[in-house]
Amino acid sequence: MVDKCPENEEGWQKAAARMNCSKYAHQCDNPDKFVYHCAVNPYINETLEVCAIQKTIVRGYCTYYSRLGKSIQLNYKRKCQTFSSNPCPDFYPSNEAFKYPGCYKLEMTSVLTTDSPNSGSSTSNISKCNMNLTLTNPSNERGNSDIAWKLGITIGTTxxxxxxxxxxYIFLVRRKS
Known part of the structure; x- marks a missing residue:
């Protein structure tokens, strides 16, 4: 969480350098698209800095970051194309959202959503790159190993x-004969 998102390209570049998303980009299918973003959360009550896959934002909407989906999403509650000051175009890259500061105007009310403010990782602002991303958390690796071990025992026992x-059954059938 950050107090506010960068308001110009220079601030955006400084924040991007600080986040150093390129450090993790090699794990992605499209490493060139794994870039710095600053976006609101689904409740539109806080701003977040994350590394996520760049998307083309369509139909003139703002963005938000989904912790649940670990990705940048369209914010259907906020259409930047209708802003009187600095409206956005029909299509724009998600990592250029700083050009539309109205998207970052926070609301201090809760909004019902399927996303949870505490879902996802609490220790990292790094988004998923692809479905084949190798986890480096030892507890997750152990958990996956435990599941495989239990599954193997269950299948073997069955x-x-x-x-x-x-x-x-064969013994009983032959015995009757």
Whole structure:
């Protein structure tokens, strides 16, 4: 969370350099599109600095950052194309939102949404790059390993049970004959 988003290109470039999104871009399918963003949250009551995939924003809407989806989204509650001062065009790159400061005007009321302010990572402002991103959190790796181990035991136990059941059935059928 930041007090406010950069208001011009120079401020945007400084913030982008500080965030250093290129450090993580190599993990993405499109590393050139993994860039700095400053956006409001879904409630439009705080501004966030994140590294996320650049999107083309369409139909003249502002953006917001979804912690749940870990991506930049269209903010259907705010249409920057209708701003009297500095309206946005029909299409613009999400990482150029600083050109439309009206998008960052915060509201101090809660808005019902499917996003949660506490969802997603609490320790990182780095967005997902793709579905194949390798996790580097040791607890997640251990958790995935534990799940695979439990699944293997369950499948193995089930297979042994089925084999024993079939053998007993065949034995009983032959015994009756």
């Amino acid at each position: 297979a042994v049970f089925i084999v024993i059941t079939v053998v007993v």
